[in-house]
Amino acid sequence: MAVISLLAAGLLPLQTSSALTEPSSSKAGPQTANASPGPEIPGLSAEPIHDTGEPASDTAREIEVREGDTLSEIFQANGAPLSDLHRIMEADAEFLALETLKPGTRLSLHFNQENRFSKLTLHLDPAREVVYLKREDGSFEHQQYEADTRWVTEVIRGRVDGSFYASAIQAGLNRAQIQLIDQLLGNQLNFRKDLRVGDEFRVIVGHEMAGETSTNNTRLQAVTLHRASKTHYAFRFHDGNYYDEDGNSVSPAFLRWPTSKRYRVSSPFNKNRLHPVTGRRRPHNGVDLATPSGTPVLSTGDGIVRRVGNHPYAGRYIDIDHGGAHTTRYLHLNKVLVRSGAQIQRGQKIALSGNTGRSTGPHLHFEFHIKGQPVDPLTADIPTAAAIPKAELAAFQRKVDEQLVVMKYAGSRSELLVSKAPPLFDQNTARVRQPLLRHATDSSTR
Template sequence: MKRLRPLVAHAANWEPPVPRKHFYAILALTALTLSTVALLPAPGDILEQPIRLELPIAAHGTATNEDNTEFNSIPDHELVEPDAASDEGDDIPVAPEPQWMEYRIRNGENLTSIFNTLGLSTTTLYKVLDADNKRRLARLKPGQVLELKIDEDNLLQQMRLRLNIKETLVLERKDEQYLAELITEAVEWRRAPVEGTVRGSFYQSARNAGLSAAQIQKIANLFQWRMNLAKELKQGDTFRVLLQHEMVNDQRTGNSQLLGIEFKSGGKSVSAWLSDDGNYYDGQGMSLERGFRRYPTHSRYRISSNFNPARKHPITGMVRPHEGTDFAMPIGAPVLATGDGVVLKATSHPLAGTYVVIRHSRTVSTRYLHLSKLLVKPGQKVKMGDKIALSGNTGRSTGAHLHYEVRINNRPVDAMRVKLPMAEPLSGKAKRLFLAKVRDYRKELAAS
């Protein structure tokens, strides 16, 4: 008790270290803070509070966990939205699909310049050319359209080129290389009759009727041993032609075939019809083709010197027989065998130059002189129309030409006038089938 008195006395005389009004303000603030903390729940109480989940608004209204017992029955580990995994990549851009583009080829362009224009690499160009082993891309024409599929890395994935109405070349990238494929459209053949009357020349009359120059030339060749169409056809004579055309999607490809033709001239009929063996015969099955062709060339070149037993030689000036027919031909033009046979000689001589001799039978042979290049060898079998050499100006010659001879029993004859043997006619079953086909062809022409 005695000890407390000094302390009480000391307290009574104690002064706060701050002014009294500030001291009481601090005291009041402390008391207010303690009372607020006392009213807060303990941390354990906070964790035990129920969690309220706000659900999306459904079609029937707002749903919460208090009034949706079906939702409350789902375990917590299954409360994951189905699209949650896919949402993670929504901000990743999707690579665009390669797009097709068209490039119309202009005059003077080739595949190299086109690839440079499009920014395609030289490596790609070489790979594409390697795949095109038929070198179709080396023959691009102005107006053709290239279809190209190029991806976002500027790599050529696919390329298409329409070669013609029925063929399309496709190149596709596979394992760093390109594979080429030729796609062919389905074709059909349709027959088309043509009729005409000779007014003026046969050529112009046939053109007016709708025949092409190539078709007219073929007709003229068929009848070269029977009649001269330019001279023997008269005004008012008629002709009927049966053609068949190759079609793709109702369009003509340009390919056609002559099935038959018949002339009515001066009260008589002259005709030619295609047989199953690929040759043409008249209405009785007789061949229109001789065993020989008259000319050793595709084209009708000018005759610079005829067969002449008493001709004066242009170089020596001496009278020496000209035993053949000279055709004024440029160097390098094709020379054709005029009949089936075996090559007897294919060599050179100081006077004849490079030359070929063909034996056709025991009695008939032909000679071809002053050639520039041989395309056959001795002992080789040839067919009528085969290319045997190229024309030239070798040996004793005053200019580029072909000297052509026909010899019978080793005696020279005029190749432009000699009567040559006919090819074999049809017989037996082949003839019966042919005559039945001719009847059908004539019915089609009569019904047109």
């Protein structure tokens, strides 16, 4: 059996484009305002988020993953059979949830009344768990549980002084958020050449909460970058895509196919496919394309490489985050040509297809996910660089007006804030007559 190593947190730093790290053209101007530290993020909650329905006599052994741990060592140390780990990895091949393990992750190994291993629970965050439940035939079933969450909002402001990247870090943004801003606005300006000292940026960052506990998930809800002659905008709509102030998409359209030409679909997207090797019914969360080994694999959109891995069943694979609600995944690769954290352009060659992992022959398995759910990439309604539908444009523009007011007037960084409605504004005196609501939350779920 191949030992499944756990990725250590922070071992694969995010790469940042040179356009972000290079200083801006001007060498003098206002200094970036000092930002107070961000909100304290609570640790993982030890409370279960769902009722397992198991008898009280069943036992669960709680494990916190430490750096250097492997799943095989964890199973052996706790008396769980390695043969069951094999079957769990098989069940995980279409989900790759166990590939996200890192130090601090919590696992629960469950044993029945006869002290036989019965299931594995992976605690992803305080709102989400993945369970691998043992069936009567000895195989394992993948189940996922998710609690209701809400989003609270923080405003971050800053001025360019040196490079945009350094200025944004000082203001309180993290590397992934800066990369997404570069991805969203990079088609409108050159971050190295076009910015000057004193140019201003404002960002609304959403923090996901499960009860009073942070899940550590964030999202960019709105961005403005003001230069002397122009202001650039990106607003997140409820569809997960980003648009400018007029409702036009700020991202290029996705490619429908991850190859330069169309190959035969050897296995379609199917939530209840009969697996050709095991004979068991399992979801097939993507499409298999009959590509000869060594075929160039293209990213179907701009994005950031979030994971590069090698799974015993899925083979070598790449996960790309395209910002907003969209991610893609490419499996059974022969060779990976990009690193975790790299910024990727639509149509860029990222890998060569192959036959790694458990496979019946050379092919490319391609997945497209919207809001965390796999969809058929060949038929789904994917973004086409269009615009907000006319029927929803008025609602979008009202939200834009509200967010612009929040970014301009709300307290920044030291508190989590959200405005339910724009404050009253006196155009004559240019003064806010009604303060923004403090400590309010957006109760919308994920």
